[in-house]
Amino acid sequence: MKQIxxxxxxxxxxxxxxxxxxxxxxxxxxxxxxxxxxxxxxLEKMKPDLTLLxxxxxxxxxxxxxxxxxxxQMHPKANVIMLTxxxxxxxIEKCRKLGVLHYIQKPFDRDDVLKxxxxxxxxxxxxQEG
Amino acid sequence: xxxxxxxxxxxxxLREAHALVEKMNAALLQLEKNPQDKxxxxxxxxxxxxxxxxxxxxxxxxxxxxxxxLEDILDALRNNQLVLNQCxxxxxxxxxxxxxxxxxxxxxxxxxxxxxxxxxxxxxLSSGQSLIKQPQTEKKAxxxxxxxxxxIEVKVERLDxxxxxxxxxxxxxxxLDLLRDTIxxxxxxxxxDTLSRVVxxxxxxxxxxxxxxxxxxxxxxxxxVRDLAKLQHKEVQLEVEGGDIELxxxxxxxxxxxxxxxxxNAIDHGLETPAERKKAGKKPQGTLRLVAKRSKESVTxxxxxDGQGLDLKEIKQVAMRNNLIDSHATPEDLRNLIxxxxxxxxxVTQISGRGLGLGIVKQKIESISGVIWVESKEEKxxxxxxxxxxTLAVIKVLFVKVGERIYAVPLDxxxxxxxxxxxxxxxxxxxxAIVYANDDIPITHLATLxxxxxxxxxxxxxxxxxxxDDRLGIAxxxxxxxxxxxxxxxxxxxxxxxxxxxxxxxxxxxxVLILDVAHLFLSKxxxxxxxxxxxx
Numbered sequence: 015m016k017q018i019x020x021x022x023x024x025x026x027x028x029x030x031x032x033x034x035x036x037x038x039x040x041x042x043x044x045x046x047x048x049x050x051x052x053x054x055x056x057l058e059k060m061k062p063d064l065t066l067l068x069x070x071x072x073x074x075x076x077x078x079x080x081x082x083x084x085x086x087q088m089h090p091k092a093n094v095i096m097l098t099x100x101x102x103x104x105x106i107e108k109c110r111k112l113g114v115l116h117y118i119q120k121p122f123d124r125d126d127v128l129k130x131x132x133x134x135x136x137x138x139x140x141x142q143e144g
Numbered sequence: 145x146x147x148x149x150x151x152x153x154x155x156x157x158l159r160e161a162h163a164l165v166e167k168m169n170a171a172l173l174q175l176e177k178n179p180q181d182k183x184x185x186x187x188x189x190x191x192x193x194x195x196x197x198x199x200x201x202x203x204x205x206x207x208x209x210x211x212x213x214l215e216d217i218l219d220a221l222r223n224n225q226l227v228l229n230q231c232x233x234x235x236x237x238x239x240x241x242x243x244x245x246x247x248x249x250x251x252x253x254x255x256x257x258x259x260x261x262x263x264x265x266x267x268x269l270s271s272g273q274s275l276i277k278q279p280q281t282e283k284k285a286x287x288x289x290x291x292x293x294x295x296i297e298v299k300v301e302r303l304d305x306x307x308x309x310x311x312x313x314x315x316x317x318x319x320l321d322l323l324r325d326t327i328x329x330x331x332x333x334x335x336x337d338t339l340s341r342v343v344x345x346x347x348x349x350x351x352x353x354x355x356x357x358x359x360x361x362x363x364x365x366x367x368x369v370r371d372l373a374k375l376q377h378k379e380v381q382l383e384v385e386g387g388d389i390e391l392x393x394x395x396x397x398x399x400x401x402x403x404x405x406x407x408x409n410a411i412d413h414g415l416e417t418p419a420e421r422k423k424a425g426k427k428p429q430g431t432l433r434l435v436a437k438r439s440k441e442s443v444t445x446x447x448x449x450d451g452q453g454l455d456l457k458e459i460k461q462v463a464m465r466n467n468l469i470d471s472h473a474t475p476e477d478l479r480n481l482i483x484x485x486x487x488x489x490x491x492v493t494q495i496s497g498r499g500l501g502l503g504i505v506k507q508k509i510e511s512i513s514g515v516i517w518v519e520s521k522e523e524k525x526x527x528x529x530x531x532x533x534x535t536l537a538v539i540k541v542l543f544v545k546v547g548e549r550i551y552a553v554p555l556d557x558x559x560x561x562x563x564x565x566x567x568x569x570x571x572x573x574x575x576x577a578i579v580y581a582n583d584d585i586p587i588t589h590l591a592t593l594x595x596x597x598x599x600x601x602x603x604x605x606x607x608x609x610x611x612x613d614d615r616l617g618i619a620x621x622x623x624x625x626x627x628x629x630x631x632x633x634x635x636x637x638x639x640x641x642x643x644x645x646x647x648x649x650x651x652x653x654x655x656v657l658i659l660d661v662a663h664l665f666l667s668k669x670x671x672x673x674x675x676x677x678x679x680x
Contacts, residue, residue: 024194026160030153030201037364038371099197121200
């Protein structure tokens with residue numbers, strides 16, 4: 015069972031993503047976090063195989079970036095896909111430098127999400143088995 | 145994407161959007177009072193940003209485009225390219241538009257036209273000229289202010305907390321019940337009785353809030369069925385029924401995975417390709433049905449297909465080869481083998497066919513006290529049934545004592561209580577039994593089951609429990625009282641021990657385990673065999 019964490023402060027976005035993943039990818043469990051605090055707690059406890067992280071979060075404008083930094087400090091090999099909106103090129107560049115695997119632009123295309131998520135999970139599997 | 149998520153996620157969108165717009169409104173009022181308040185500005189920005197993304201996701205372009213421009217205006221404010229009093233009216237007008245638009249979307253899927261506002265925002269951004277100087281009309285302002293709130297969003301954790309508090313109250317109510325019986329004062333009795341009713345009522349109502357229609361889960365499968373069928377080059381139509389039946393959210397989560405598994409199996413193994421179906425005289429398109437039915441105490445969900453059905457001959461062959469059954473096995477025995485890890489699939493596909501799957505489904509269903517069974521007709525199809533009891537948090541139990549420990553037996557399972565003398569125990573065939581009313585009743589000593597020594601009792605207390613037509617005597621040291629108790633779920637470690645179905649917190653704070661009678665039946669013979677070998 016692969017663990018996926020969705021970090022987004024919009025309950026609607028989380029619901030859509032969760033639903034999309036659960037209906038299309040077998041053998042996964044999806045956790046959700048709507049704040050930095052919950053996200054870091056879950057990251058520590060569950061060590062998810064993949065984290066989908068929204069860049070603009072509640073407490074400060076770029077809380078997603080903070081989470082990413084802390085996460086990468088704790089687990090340099092953690093898999094992260096960023097969720098971004100149009101016109102955030104500068105931030106995307108920062109995220110790339112921090113080791114983000116992909117970024118998905120909102121409004122996202124479902125096949126794009128599924129393709130990228132499946133790929134990360136598959137790579138993770140080969141890494142573990144190899 | 146949009147067509148798909150439209151109906152499915154619209155409610156979630158609207159719920160959050162209403163809250164976001166209110167947030168923008170409140171923060172803008174705050175900002176107007178104190179134009180230096182950076183935090184409020186940030187708050188409007190974030191709400192507008194989320195609103196933009198969410199609206200775009202739903203293909204609500206009027207809202208999304210407007211929010212995009214509101215963001216630009218807020219950004220200009222942040223960078224001091226615009227000053228607040230140039231922007232307040234258009235920001236408020238924007239919020240009003242979003243609000244009105246949501247109200248429209250509550251009823252249909254067509255948005256209001258935002259083009260006038262969008263043009264005004266563009267002018268403001270390019271020239272710094274504000275085209276809106278007056279607030280909305282007075283009538284509109286008043287009607288917006290007195291609009292009633294019909295629903296609110298509540299986090300599940302808060303409901304869980306509320307539920308725990310209600311259970312706490314219930315435990316205390318049980319203590320009060322004891323006091324009422326001891327003190328026996330009419331006024332106290334009346335008060336405690338009323339309180340009891342209110343507490344039960346409250347718990348029931350909280351449980352009602354946690355209910356969600358099972359249709360939410362059913363909806364998810366349309367896309368899955370379509371995609372899987374395509375992959376398998378099959379034509380499958382999914383039909384659902386009873387989607388309005390409501391279940392506790394936690395149960396729904398558990399069931400969803402099991403249903404997904406059964407559906408995958410049906411498409412993978414049950415339903416045939418159009419060519420095969422034609423050959424069998426069926427229409428090329430297979431039908432998969434998900435039906436939920438509710439009775440007073442349980443919900444039954446049926447997952448059925450009109451495919452080829454289970455191949456009982458093949459199952460029998462595989463099972464005989466693996467010494468799982470003898471030649472007398474009934475069709476029911478054979479069908480049940482598919483839950484025990486038996487698979488006849490020659491080719492393990494990516495989707496299913498590993499055999500272990502149905503065993504896990506069974507475990508999952510049993511972990512929420514449900515049962516699963518399968519029926520099948522060759523060439524006609526396979527039907528899986530999942531029956532889940534609606535959470536009954538309160539049951540009546542009898543407390544019994546064995547050694548120093550207290551256990552609880554659900555009263556529903558008890559047929560009668562007996563006191564027998566040591567000489568009445570007989571070794572019949574392979575198990576120990578007593579004869580009562582011309583019937584053999586096998587006996588299980590709880591003490592041996594839990595590796596405690598059996599105290600030699602001249603007069604032995606026996607609790608006779610029933611499971612269908614079967615009966616079993618449970619030998620205990622002492623019978624204590626009966627009580628109405630609140631069931632608590634078991635921790636992980638105890639969960640792996642199949643003899644218990646839950647626990648009870650006594651008024652004294654002591655935790656007592658509830659015996660799972662159905663599993664005691666399964667263990668009765670093993671238990672006696674062990675006692676015999678211990679003795680020899």
